[in-house]
Each structure stands twice: as C-alpha cells, then as structure tokens.
Amino acid sequence: MKAICLYFQIHQPFRLKNYRFFDIGNDHYYYDDFANDDIITRIAERSYMPAARTLLEMIRDNGKKFKVAFSISGTALEQFEQYVPEFIDVLKELASTGCVEFLSETYAHSLSSLVDPDEFIEQVQVHDEKIEQMFGQKPKVFRNTELIYNDDIAAMVASMGFKGAITEGAKHILGWKSPNYLYKSAAAPKLKLLLKNSKLSDDISFRFSNPDWAAYPLTADKYIGWISNLPEEEQLINLFMNFETLGELQPRETGIFEFMKALPRFAMENGILFMTPSEVVSKMRAVGELSVLHPISWADEARDTSAWMGNIMQDEAVHKLYSVGERVRMCDDRRLKQDWYYLQASDHFFYMSTKHADDGSVHSHYSPYDSPYAAFTNYMNVLSDFMTRVEEQYPSEIGNEELNSLLLTIRNQEKEIEALNREVTLLHTNIDKDLTGDFAPVAAEVKAEPEAEPEKKPAKKAPAKKAATKKAPSKKATAKKTAAKK
Numbered sequence: 001m002k003a004i005c006l007y008f009q010i011h012q013p014f015r016l017k018n019y020r021f022f023d024i025g026n027d028h029y030y031y032d033d034f035a036n037d038d039i040i041t042r043i044a045e046r047s048y049m050p051a052a053r054t055l056l057e058m059i060r061d062n063g064k065k066f067k068v069a070f071s072i073s074g075t076a077l078e079q080f081e082q083y084v085p086e087f088i089d090v091l092k093e094l095a096s097t098g099c100v101e102f103l104s105e106t107y108a109h110s111l112s113s114l115v116d117p118d119e120f121i122e123q124v125q126v127h128d129e130k131i132e133q134m135f136g137q138k139p140k141v142f143r144n145t146e147l148i149y150n151d152d153i154a155a156m157v158a159s160m161g162f163k164g165a166i167t168e169g170a171k172h173i174l175g176w177k178s179p180n181y182l183y184k185s186a187a188a189p190k191l192k193l194l195l196k197n198s199k200l201s202d203d204i205s206f207r208f209s210n211p212d213w214a215a216y217p218l219t220a221d222k223y224i225g226w227i228s229n230l231p232e233e234e235q236l237i238n239l240f241m242n243f244e245t246l247g248e249l250q251p252r253e254t255g256i257f258e259f260m261k262a263l264p265r266f267a268m269e270n271g272i273l274f275m276t277p278s279e280v281v282s283k284m285r286a287v288g289e290l291s292v293l294h295p296i297s298w299a300d301e302a303r304d305t306s307a308w309m310g311n312i313m314q315d316e317a318v319h320k321l322y323s324v325g326e327r328v329r330m331c332d333d334r335r336l337k338q339d340w341y342y343l344q345a346s347d348h349f350f351y352m353s354t355k356h357a358d359d360g361s362v363h364s365h366y367s368p369y370d371s372p373y374a375a376f377t378n379y380m381n382v383l384s385d386f387m388t389r390v391e392e393q394y395p396s397e398i399g400n401e402e403l404n405s406l407l408l409t410i411r412n413q414e415k416e417i418e419a420l421n422r423e424v425t426l427l428h429t430n431i432d433k434d435l436t437g438d439f440a441p442v443a444a445e446v447k448a449e450p451e452a453e454p455e456k457k458p459a460k461k462a463p464a465k466k467a468a469t470k471k472a473p474s475k476k477a478t479a480k481k482t483a484a485k486k
Helices: 033-061 074-083 085-096 117-135 151-159 198-205 220-228 256-269 277-283 312-322 325-330 334-342 357-366 372-393 400-435 440-448 458-485
Strands: 003-010 068-072 100-102 141-143 164-168 182-185 192-196 236-242
Touching (some): 033 256, 141 277, 164 277, 325 334, 325 372
C-alpha cells in the first residue's frame, strides 16, 4: 500500500529598509514595515487563508483520512501574530483536528547549520518551544532551512532526539535509487530520512497552470494515477512545496483549490493513504542508508547550497554575520536578539546570488532589489550598524576572527580539563579498590587505632628490635676471641 506525505513550507522574511532611508548609527530600526505588512497581508488573503480553510474542509469531508504537515519558521509566526492574527486561529483549528503535524526547523529560517552549530541547536529549541506553546505539539520530525542536509547535520539532529528528517531526493546523491522509499542516515543510523520527490512536487508548484506543459491540464485523477502506477515496492511519496503555491504561485483561477479537494477521493479509490511524517517514521522500515558528505538542498538545478553561499559577496555576508554569534548569545538585550534572528533569514543571501539562466531568473523573481550587488550593499550597511551595537554591548579589543579562535581554544581547554578530571576520578576509584582488596586488614587497623602519644607509636619501637638482633653476633665474636687467647 502506498502513502503520500504532503508538506507545506511557510516562511516570510522581514523586508529590510533601503539603507539610504535611515540614519546609520542613530536609527537602529532596519525593517520596512509598510512592505512587510503589505506582502504578508496580500499573500494571506490570496493564499494562506483560503488554502488553510480548504485543507480544513478536506480533513472534515474525508473522515480525517486526509493528513498534512507544516513547516513554519518562528519569524513567520511573529509576522502572522503582528499582521494576520486570524491565520494563527485557522492554524490552531487545523492542529486540533489531529490530522496536521508541525515540523521542527530553525527559528529564523537560517543557515546556522552550515556555519554555527551552537546557534543552530539553540534556534531549533527556541522554535520548537514556540510551536508547542502555540499549537500544543512538540515536533518529532525535523526539516532544515531549504531542506539543507548532510551527514554532519544529521548527527546534530539525531543528538537532539529527532527520529526523522526531511530532505531533498537529490539525483547526484541517490544515483540509481528512488526517492520513494524510507532511508536512514549513514552518520546517524537511528535517524530516518524522508526524501522529497521533486518531479511530482514541481508538477503542482510550477507546471500546474503551464499550457505549454505536455501534461497540461493536470487533474486529480491523472495525478493520483501517476502515483498509483509507480512500482509496487515504492511505497512512500513525499510532496513538499511552498504554501503560497495554493492561491499565489497558482492563482485560484487555475483551479488549484478544486484540484486539491479532489486528491483524497481519488487516492482512496486507488488504495493510497495520506500519512504524517511521524506516522511514517514509526510505522515504516528504512530500506537502506544514505551518506551525504556535502550539503544538499532543494534549491536550483545543482541542489546544493550555492543559492546562498555561491559567491564572494554571500560568503562575506554570512561569515561576517556569524562572527558575532557567540557575543549575541551572551547578551540579554531583547531587541538585539530579535534583530539577530531577522538578519539570519536565508532570503537575504538568496538575493545576492549572481547565477544566470533558469536559476538566475528564479532568484531575480523573488528579490526586491535591482541587482545582487544592491542586495549585498544594503545588507552590509545594516549589518555594519548591527555589529556596532554588538560591540557596544560586548566590546572586544581583538578582531572577531581572533575572538572566535580564542573561544574555540577555551572550549578545547575545557574539554581537556574534563578529560583530566575523568582520569583523576578513575585513579581514585582504583586506589579505593586496592584499599578494599589486598590492603584491607592494614587499612582497617589504621582506621581503628586511636591517636597515640608520640613515644608509643609503633614506628619508634621498630628500631629498638633491630638493635637487639645486632647484639647476638657481638657475643659470639667475644667468645671466639677468648678461645683463641686460651
């Protein structure tokens, strides 16, 4: 029996003001509130609200056999609370059905997993606390920013207690293998991997309303028929897309909502189930291991991280930002920490991409800037002001790189001290074992004996006995001398 896992990503970065419109060094508010309000409200009206109500209707109409998962960044939730609180209410209603699962991810939709492991772990914890507080669910399956994944990230995710993670079914990783199975990580064998089926996901996200597409128009029975005709042993199909696909990328006029509503009926007719990620992880067995040495993602043709860290500008911006991470985590300034999260959104670096062809057109379509260089200039001006504020909070006489090197040395020394402490503890344990073993009678005697006067100590009697043993040979020697004289 086949199963479909349907996932939607919801993330919206805080749009930065143009640096020309605020006084660097005096005005520390970096965000274009008008643009943020306009964008999130417009998308919510055209997409998020009607799409969420459609999903709610699908769950009720199909006897709760339709299930779906959401991955929502913490910063997106903050925007909804601020601009579209009614969408939060609909999400809570979806959560109450028991058919909607909320996934774990980084709070700021950040690249911290690639640059700053401490920040990555902290953000995941903060994000999951917010999800639990708002929707009453503790996330069990992890999904990283833009599906970024490799073996190192797998080890960190597994160490945080997650049993499953979602990533891209990248062809250069799978080779001849199919993404339509449950796998496990080679670096953390207890972590199961759910791989996105790019072709079937993009059929809805990008090709659904394209009249030049050979399969146009796409209907629900045709789509489910493709899934049903997959090899019988391929039992898991992961469909992952942006939530704004429903109503924004594919407008209502294309028939996208009617298409979605019809999916569960045709799926049930073909014996296909809808499952949540945690159900898949708990009920299905992994068929093999996957090792991913270099980071992969769901972006661009290469399916790597070059969309955010593929040129000098992006590398400079990313590493400059995270160079102050240690100091920001030590501060208790709420406003500074909020800016720290908002400046980490991966979109800021996505706008700096200098790719061309199809990849380049995607980047320019989403960017609010005239060019990647304008995006870089604006971001670095904002970042410069932010770093000045960090310096004022936690001044340093040495550079950021030297500071990070020093902090790394301190952490290494702490580990060495811990290792030495363990050795000392082990040594004490061995000594205690010896005392309770061959030397037990002596130890007992020493402990039982009361304090004695100095002259009565056994240590002073020992020399006296030795002196007595030396007198005997001197008598024999005297007797021999007497006999010799006679």
